Amino acid sequence: MIDDVLHFPEFARGTVWLVGAGPGDPGLLTLYALDALKQADVVVYDALVGDPVLALAGADAVLEFAGKRGGKPSPKQPDISARLVALAREGKRVLRLKGGDPYVFGRGGEEALALVAAGIPFRVVPGISAGIGGLASAGIPLTHRNVNHAVTFVTGHSAAGDVPDSVDWEALAKGSPVLVIFMVLTHLAEISARLIAAGRPADEPVAIVARATLPDEAVLETTLADAAAAARTADLKPPAMVVVGEVVRLRQGLDWRGALA
């Protein structure tokens, strides 16, 4: 039955697949992602991809780390792209595995453009974004009838490490009833202050979700005014994301992980 319906593409030698690994729980891999792990010769993975996911790679696959690691300088993006090209030119089946989805603040577009420029065929396999699946795990619906018809994903961290200048926080504060902020812990105090200055209530509910979908997932419910201090006190482990908006209140009823535990 499965074989009638599912057609797994052949992972051709000399090609690169950009694959999302989802938020962490290996059960949230897609069927395509699992198949890619089994077929790949080399898995080039970033820091958000955990051991349980990597354990699903084929026994002969080479696992190559390409992320940031405490204290050491991280590989530059052009170096990673060049490495993908070089591996493909060696005739390898190259799986570029990224946490979440490769095209949601994952710099997958830059890598894909580098592959195109080098004439390397590629494929994209989307993954569950932590901004969606991680919140569901925490008991928070991204949208809810009569609460919000829009939700914005925004990064709290530019490539240079600052709060992104190009983000119009005032307009977002006005237009987006729910904000999901990625890579935010460093600049949470500044971002919260900007949102409050733009008119968001200081007591607006906020959830900070750390290590979403993993066994040590932690969820902190707080307010916009208190969020940065609460995150510091709780000493949350990365990765973490922040949700701002009334949907956070629904967690009181919808914390299914808490209810099943």
Next chain:
Amino acid sequence: MIDDVLHFPEFARGTVWLVGAGPGDPGLLTLYALDALKQADVVVYDALVGDPVLALAGADAVLEFAGKRGGKPSPKQPDISARLVALAREGKRVLRLKGGDPYVFGRGGEEALALVAAGIPFRVVPGISAGIGGLASAGIPLTHRNVNHAVTFVTGHSAAGDVPDSVDWEALAKGSPVLVIFMVLTHLAEISARLIAAGRPADEPVAIVARATLPDEAVLETTLADAAAAARTADLKPPAMVVVGEVVRLRQGLDWRGALA
């Protein structure tokens, strides 16, 4: 190896799992979703879930349609929630299967609240949202360095069928460099006009992605001013979504499906 890492939860009798089926291609189901399909006694599915996904249900599973079908009145949301509760009270393993992700404009939160009110244990399994995975399939990254640090998902259709009044289109036009608009075809002319009135360029690139990830996927590249007329002329089949923003231009290089075809 797989069994060491993957722990599939037991689908207990009398419980409901809210599961996302992804954008359409069954290879984009999560491992949990496939396992849920195999364990379920009843699969209550909506109109966005296609036959290839349903074919993966266990041989003894009852498939129950709960969506809109041309010409006939669609079941009301409270009726669907009541049906989930009734099936669970019969002791069934009830899989509520929704296109995309249950918490992204999927009304999953309402169903979950009904289950909580009735004392029915539930679990949420996120799915690949068409707003992410569908665009990746179409060759459009949702975010791209130096193009956008924010992206907004918005629905073009309120529960009453109108353009949602609660959406501040002017603020979104200002704050969100990339807009992904769900359920938009009916009101595309009005929404485009509002975005242009709020300052978005009439020639801003727009992609309309219909039947994303399915064999008959169709992608139309147009502009904000021309989008509604172009969609009418092309007679696109639903479901469709619209992407507004400079990331659409990247499709020239990143249309991997076109390149592999």
